[in-house]
Amino acid sequence: MEQRPEIKRENVKTLFESPYLRVADLQYAPGKHYYDATRRDMENLTAIKSDQEFEAMLADAVSCFVILDGEGEEPKLLLSYEFRYPAGQYLLSVPAGLIDEEDRERPDVLVSTAIREIREETGLEVRDTDTVRVVNPLVFSTPGLTDESNALICAVLRSARPTDLSQEGAVGSEQFDGFCLLTKAQARELLKKGRDERGKFYPLYTWAALLYFVSDMWLEA
DSSP: OOOOOOOOGGGEEEEEEOSSOEEEEEEEETTEEEEEEESSOGGGOGGGOOHHHHHHOOOSEEEEEEEEOOTTSOOEEEEEEEEETTTTEEEEEOOEEEOOTTGGGSTTHHHHHHHHHHHHHHOOOOOTTOEEEEEEEEEESOTTTBOOEEEEEEEEESSOOGGGOOOTTOOTTOOEEEEEEEOHHHHHHHHHHSSOTTSOOOOHHHHHHHHHHHTTGGGGO
């Protein structure tokens, strides 16, 4: 295996900093620079972690594959239209959100964050009859641009009903424009088309949720 470039803390410079986003200059060799858009503090950048720290690190956020599986009803994947500012469009999206500082103190940080985000963005409460599990503890979004990462969580809700859905829990900059409940056949069609029912492209995490649903992997939850 070819030796990888080593990025040392003293060779990292902050180019831009705001309460929500930072841009770091990663000097990986003399005169060689790469740029990283990140939510992390400079001391917690992924690029400067040791192998041990990398393998143990916590994701920045969770993305949730929510499936309604009521008794006697056809299972459906729950998605919603959320306004995505960089795209300037309402995009078909999964319930998702950043891991808050108070979440990090909990032993089940990923699951508890997912339950909170599902409540806030869909109005649905996770109950004892439901199942929430980690599909993948950390996947990177676009590591050629950012070190941002998400944990993938599957929530199978057996007592929830479409009439319980609400988007009144939106906080901060969040803006929603309705829900989308998809049968397996409908989800497969969206995978084939590469566009949602409104003709718009959708995020990669939505594609992952669609694929996870139609592959029946959620039945292992």
